[in-house]
Amino acid sequence: MPGGNEPRSYYVGVDVGTGSVRAALVDQRGTLLAFADQPINQWEPQFNHHEQSSEDIWAACCVVSKKVVQGVNLHQIRGLGFDATCSLVVLDKQFRPLPVNHEGDSHRNIIMWLDHRAVSQVHRINETKHSVLQYVGGVMSVEMQAPKLLWLKENLRETCWDKAGHFFDLPDFLSWKATGVTARSLCSLVCKWTYSAEKGWDDSFWKMVGLEDLVTDNYSKIGNQVLPPGASLGSGLTPEAAKDLGLPPGIAVAASLIDAHAGGLGVIGADVKGHGLACEGQPVTSRLAVICGTSSCHMGISKNPIFVPGVWGPYFSAMVPGFWLNEGGQSVTGKLIDHMVQGHAAFPELQAKATARGQSVYAYLNSHLDLIKKAQPVGFLTVDLHVWPDFHGNRSPLADLTLKGMVTGLKLSQDLDDLAILYLATVQAIAFGTRLIIEAMESAGHSISTLFLCGGLSKNPLFVQMHADITGLPVVLSQEVESVLVGAAVLGACASGDFASVQQVKQPVASPSDEGKDKKTPKDPDYVPGETEFPKFLGP
Numbered sequence: 245m246p247g248g249n250e251p252r253s254y255y256v257g258v259d260v261g262t263g264s265v266r267a268a269l270v271d272q273r274g275t276l277l278a279f280a281d282q283p284i285n286q287w288e289p290q291f292n293h294h295e296q297s298s299e300d301i302w303a304a305c306c307v308v309s310k311k312v313v314q315g316v317n318l319h320q321i322r323g324l325g326f327d328a329t330c331s332l333v334v335l336d337k338q339f340r341p342l343p344v345n346h347e348g349d350s351h352r353n354i355i356m357w358l359d360h361r362a363v364s365q366v367h368r369i370n371e372t373k374h375s376v377l378q379y380v381g382g383v384m385s386v387e388m389q390a391p392k393l394l395w396l397k398e399n400l401r402e403t404c405w406d407k408a409g410h411f412f413d414l415p416d417f418l419s420w421k422a423t424g425v426t427a428r429s430l431c432s433l434v435c436k437w438t439y440s441a442e443k444g445w446d447d448s449f450w451k452m453v454g455l456e457d458l459v460t461d462n463y464s465k466i467g468n469q470v471l472p473p474g475a476s477l478g479s480g481l482t483p484e485a486a487k488d489l490g491l492p493p494g495i496a497v498a499a500s501l502i503d504a505h506a507g508g509l510g511v512i513g514a515d516v517k518g519h520g521l522a523c524e525g526q527p528v529t530s531r532l533a534v535i536c537g538t539s540s541c542h543m544g545i546s547k548n549p550i551f552v553p554g555v556w557g558p559y560f561s562a563m564v565p566g567f568w569l570n571e572g573g574q575s576v577t578g579k580l581i582d583h584m585v586q587g588h589a590a591f592p593e594l595q596a597k598a599t600a601r602g603q604s605v606y607a608y609l610n611s612h613l614d615l616i617k618k619a620q621p622v623g624f625l626t627v628d629l630h631v632w633p634d635f636h637g638n639r640s641p642l643a644d645l646t647l648k649g650m651v652t653g654l655k656l657s658q659d660l661d662d663l664a665i666l667y668l669a670t671v672q673a674i675a676f677g678t679r680l681i682i683e684a685m686e687s688a689g690h691s692i693s694t695l696f697l698c699g700g701l702s703k704n705p706l707f708v709q710m711h712a713d714i715t716g717l718p719v720v721l722s723q724e725v726e727s728v729l730v731g732a733a734v735l736g737a738c739a740s741g742d743f744a745s746v747q748q749v750k751q752p753v754a755s756p757s758d759e760g761k762d763k764k765t766p767k768d769p770d771y772v773p774g775e776t777e778f779p780k781f782l783g784p
C-alpha cells in the first residue's frame with residue numbers, strides 16, 4: 245500500500261468481464277495500487293443459450309472491492325466506477341431477479357451478450373429496415389438487446405415478460421445496485437438499445453418490432469433517464485452497498501461504461517511521445533483501440549459520423565464525449581483460442597509440460613513454436629494449415645451470425661507440434677479478422693495508423709506480434725496492463741468532481757509492444773505498480 249506523507253485520492257474501478265470480475269485501486273496520478281479478481285459462473289442450458297446471475301456477479305464485485313481497499317484509509321477513497329459486458333439483466337417490479345430460461349430458475353436472470361437464442365427475432369427486426377439500423381452498421385446483431393427482449397416476450401411471457409419491471413444492461417445494473425438510481429448510461433443505451441444521443445428513443449422502431457409495450461409506459465422499464473458515462477449518480481454509494489463493497493457510504497458513483505468502451509477510454513488517449521510512432525502528433529482519430537478478451541472489440545473514433553457497413557455505430561458520445569464511435573468486433577477470440585487448444589488431443593500433455601515448467605499453456609506453446617520454427621519466421625509454420633475463425637458467427641464486417649468455423653489442412657497426427665501449429669493458425673486467423681475490419685473502416689473514411697491493444701489477450705506476445713505482422717500497423721501496449729480497469733477508475737474520478745470530464749482524467753503512458761511485452765501484471769508476485777503520471781488526453 246502507498247507510503248509517504250503525500251495525501252492521495254483513490255478511486256475504485258470494477259470491471260465485469262465474461263469470465264471474471266476484477267477490481268483496482270487507482271490513485272489520482274493513474275497509478276494502479278492494488279488488483280483483485282474473482283471468477284464468475286456461466287450456464288449454457290442449451291446450445292447458444294448463455295446465462296449468468298446478477299446476484300452471483302454482485303457478490304464477486306463485493307469480494308474484489310473489499311480486497312483492493314484493504315489497509316487503505318477509506319476517507320481517501322473518492323469515487324467508484326463500473327464497467328461490464330453488455331449482458332441483459334432482468335428484474336421484477338420489486339427489483340428481484342426473474343428467470344430468463346424455460347426451467348424457471350430465477351437465479352439465472354441474465355441473458356449474456358454472446359447468447360444467440362434470438363435468431364428469428366433479429367431476422368424479423370432486420371427485415372423492417374427501420375432507420376435506427378443505420379446506426380448499428382446497417383444490420384442489428386443478435387447480441388444486442390432488442391432481439392433478446394422480443395425473445396423474452398415471445399417465449400417467457402408469463403414467467404418473465406409480464407412480471408418484469410426493469411431490463412438493465414449489466415453496467416447499468418451495477419450502478420443501480422450501488423446507488424439505487426435507475427438512470428442508464430448513454431453508452432449502453434446508444435450502443436445496444438438503439439437510443440440516439442441526439443433524438444432519444446424512436447417510438448416507431450419499438451412499435452414496428454412488436455415491443456410497443458415499452459413505449460406505453462414511457463420507457464420506464466428500459467430507461468427514461470440517461471446520463472453520460474462518468475456523471476455522478478444520485479447521492480452516491482448507499483449505506484447498504486457500501487457495507488457490501490467495503491467502501492465508505494456516500495462516495496461518488498459514476499454512470500458506467502460497457503467493458504470494451506472502458507478499455508478504449510483507458511488506452512486511446514495515451515501519451516506516445518518519444519517512440520517515433522506514426523500516430524505521434526496525429527489526431528486521436530488515427531488510433532484504433534482493440535480490446536481483446538473473450539471477444540475482441542475494435543474501437544475507432546471520428547469527429548463526424550462514418551457509416552461502415554457491418555461495423556457497429558456510428559454512436560455519438562458513447563465512448564469519448566463529442567466523438568462518434570465505430571465498433572468492429574469478433575464475438576469469440578480468447579474463447580476461440582481456449583476452445584481450440586483445450587479441445588485438442590495433445591492438451592493433457594501440454595498442460596502437464598506447462599505445469600512442470602511453471603508456465604501458462606500459452607507461454608509454453610509460444611516457446612514451443614520458437615523451438616520448431618527452425619530458421620524460418622514463426623508465421624510460416626502454418627503454410628499448410630488455415631483456420632476460419634467465425635465459430636460463433638461473424639460480428640464484423642460480414643455481420644453474419646450464420647457463419648461457422650473451418651480448419652483446412654488437417655493431418656492424422658495429433659501431437660504437441662500439431663497443437664502448437666493449430667494454435668498459431670487460430671491466432672493468425674483472428675488477426676486477419678482484425679485486418680478485414682480495419683479495411684472496412686478505412687474504405688468508409690477512417691484512417692488508422694496505430695493499434696492500441698488491451699485486455700487478457702494483449703498479455704500474449706504471439707497474439708500482439710501477429711496483429712502487428714498481419715495488419716502491418718504498429719501495436720502499442722499500455723504501460724498499465726489493466727487498462728480496462730483504469731477506464732473504470734477514470735469514471736469514478738470523474739464522478740467525484742476531482743476532474744471535470746473523462747478527457748481531463750488522463751490515460752496512462754503507452755509503449756510500443758516490443759517494450760511492453762515483459763511487463764509484469766498485478767497478479768505476478770514481483771509486480772511493482774508503475775509511477776505513471778496521467779498524461780494529457782490528446783485532442784483531435
Ligand SMILES: Nc1ncnc2c1ncn2[C@@H]1O[C@H](COP(=O)(O)OP(=O)(O)O)[C@@H](O)[C@H]1O
Nearest residue numbers: 261262263264537538578606699700701703704
Ligand atoms: N497471460 C496470458 N497469456 C495468454 N492469454 C491470456 C493471458 N491472460 C489472459 N489470456 C486470455 O485472454 C482471455 C480472457 O481475457 P479477459 O480480458 O480476462 O476476458 P474477459 O474480459 O472476457 O473476462 C482468455 O481467453 C485467456 O486465455
Ligand SMILES: O=C(CO)[C@H](O)[C@H](O)COP(=O)(O)O
Nearest residue numbers: 261262329330504537538539
Ligand atoms: O459487445 C460487447 C462490447 O460492445 C461485449 O461487452 C464484449 O464483446 C464482451 O466483452 P469481453 O470479451 O471483454 O468479455
